[in-house]
Amino acid sequence: AQKITQTQPGMFVQEKEAVTLDCTYDTSDPSYGLFWYKQPSSGEMIFLIYQGSYDQQNATEGRYSLNFQKARKSANLVISASQLGDSAMYFCAINAGNMLTFGGGTRLMVKP
């Protein structure tokens, strides 16, 4: 079975600054995918970024980048130039062995 750990229950960041949300994972499967999702207060799940276990380069999508360190089993999300609309819950997830497993989430609050 796989496991995702997000150790930061809540974080504050100043508007326009960058922020890193931590995620570590554990799986014995050599092939897996790592995902980040955003959940605003309205409740919907919004896909942000994906990283495959065999990808050599870190994934980027606009202001989002994934800092993938395979040896350390970490997949941190970096948000550059934070905006007020980035205030939300952020979930890291791993898909391995046909199961998509989520971490406990980090609540990000952006201060004006």
Add this chain to the structure above:
Amino acid sequence: NAGVTQTPKFRILKIGQSMTLQCAQDMNHNYMYWYRQDPGMGLKLIYYSVGAGITDKGEVPNGYNVSRSTTEDFPLRLELAAPSQTSVYFCASSWTLNTEAFFGQGTRLTVV
């Protein structure tokens, strides 16, 4: 584009009652998932399916059942509802393990 459709959006059940949460997707996805999300927590995988006729237990399957008779539909059955099943339920689907999962808007269930 309908995507993933969940019904109902809200439901109140009495202890001991049963109900079925409906989930349908129109993207011809093979993988489908059911999650529950308790307040302030992450998503816990209840059941998943890798194709029609195939289902498997996730992290928290007790008290629930699923079926997958078609590619499109993946209903979740609650038998003998208990207050501990009060939660928000999300259905999701994906094309492969390495592509994003699309989520329904969720069903808010209260058992009293």
